[in-house]
Amino acid sequence: MRQVQDQARRGELPPGDVEQALGTAVAARCATTLRPVLNATGVIVHTNLGRAPLSPAAVEAVVAASGYVDVELDLADGSRSRRGAGARAALLAACPAAEDALVVNNGAAALVLATTALAAGREIVVSRGELVEIGAGFRLTDLMESTGARLREIGTTNRTHLRDYAGALGPDTGCVLKVHPSNFRVDGFTSAVPLHELGPLAAANGVPLVADLGSGLLAPDPHLPDEPDVASALVGGADVVIASGDKLLGGPQAGLLLGRKETIARLARHPLARAVRADKLALAALEATVAGGPPPVVQSLHADAGELLRRTERLAQELRVPVLPHDGRVGGGGAPGFPLPGWALRLPEGLARLLRTGDPAVLPRVHDGSCLIDLRCVPPADDERILDAVRYALGALQAADAGAAG
Numbered sequence: 001m002r003q004v005q006d007q008a009r010r011g012e013l014p015p016g017d018v019e020q021a022l023g024t025a026v027a028a029r030c031a032t033t034l035r036p037v038l039n040a041t042g043v044i045v046h047t048n049l050g051r052a053p054l055s056p057a058a059v060e061a062v063v064a065a066s067g068y069v070d071v072e073l074d075l076a077d078g079s080r081s082r083r084g085a086g087a088r089a090a091l092l093a094a095c096p097a098a099e100d101a102l103v104v105n106n107g108a109a110a111l112v113l114a115t116t117a118l119a120a121g122r123e124i125v126v127s128r129g130e131l132v133e134i135g136a137g138f139r140l141t142d143l144m145e146s147t148g149a150r151l152r153e154i155g156t157t158n159r160t161h162l163r164d165y166a167g168a169l170g171p172d173t174g175c176v177l178k179v180h181p182s183n184f185r186v187d188g189f190t191s192a193v194p195l196h197e198l199g200p201l202a203a204a205n206g207v208p209l210v211a212d213l214g215s216g217l218l219a220p221d222p223h224l225p226d227e228p229d230v231a232s233a234l235v236g237g238a239d240v241v242i243a244s245g246d247k248l249l250g251g252p253q254a255g256l257l258l259g260r261k262e263t264i265a266r267l268a269r270h271p272l273a274r275a276v277r278a279d280k281l282a283l284a285a286l287e288a289t290v291a292g293g294p295p296p297v298v299q300s301l302h303a304d305a306g307e308l309l310r311r312t313e314r315l316a317q318e319l320r321v322p323v324l325p326h327d328g329r330v331g332g333g334g335a336p337g338f339p340l341p342g343w344a345l346r347l348p349e350g351l352a353r354l355l356r357t358g359d360p361a362v363l364p365r366v367h368d369g370s371c372l373i374d375l376r377c378v379p380p381a382d383d384e385r386i387l388d389a390v391r392y393a394l395g396a397l398q399a400a401d402a403g404a405a406g
């Protein structure tokens, strides 16, 4: 890898060929083409980087579960057991407001399962202000309509009232759905019905209330005051709450369904549940994430500001580059627009590509004509690797500039 970089630096490889040469070198080294990346963007849940990095406990659990494992077996009597019982128990211990839990492949699968089992051939009552496109062109509306349910849209983009819900409920209602607008915010003349007001209305009408929260906080986090959490949604009256495993929960890709015993049982019995079941590696990682210490996502979210500044300034002094204030973000489906104040090294924009294609690969943020390095999502143990990578890239850039000038 370094060899390729040295060649590139000496100008022995045309710039256009560097990427391919690096790719070949990496492929020769390990059996996957996926490359580990140091996330220097300050965006914690970065969809293009696979969302949440796993905690050491989760990594260990994945390795342990990679061979034969008792995922559906009671070792004491040799009989078949409930799949993923450990992950379920960990979720229920961490979220006592839930009577039962089911883990599926991802959040979208959880939503499809819930709406299919509760509302296929009938209506899903949902506010117009909550019809979300979740990224890469995927819309929750299309997902839900693919289940054979009909969307009964109520209210307007900016305002929906309790009477709108009340007026829409009837014999054809399969469920009421409340979606957390996890990737945008509507400001100004707005009004939405909070779950704790919707809960009693749904209950009085005997209609299940589904809350799709997205982000996956199990309990409130004072760092993110506007972010909904599973426990509060259940206390507020939701029958089923949906969340992703790899957003703010900081675990593997998974879809969590937590809620009332009878409702979860109804979902678990549906044939679709088998098509979206979680694999053993995800179940192992999820259990370890929930039961173990704080995962990297939580550490990045709660990173100490003084410590971040000290780390950034040390690298800045070594590299002789400026530090500037820089807001990190929660990213991918959580706390949209909510700033996480921190700092960044400011580097020439031309460095970004060299950093991305270097070894280790470093993803900086390119903004306003600069290449920014934010250490929020970099484990402190990797500061030296960032330092080396930036030094190396600065050297390559200078050599290229000198070459161009000469």
Ligand SMILES: *Cc1c(COP(=O)(O)O)cnc(C)c1O
Binding pocket: 106, 107, 108, 109, 111, 132, 134, 179, 180, 181, 182, 183, 212, 213, 214, 215, 243, 244, 245, 254, 255, 332, 333, 334
């Ligand atoms: C992220 C998100 C989803 C989709 O979850 P995946 O785990 O990405 O499939 C669904 N609904 C909301 C509100 C989300 O934020």
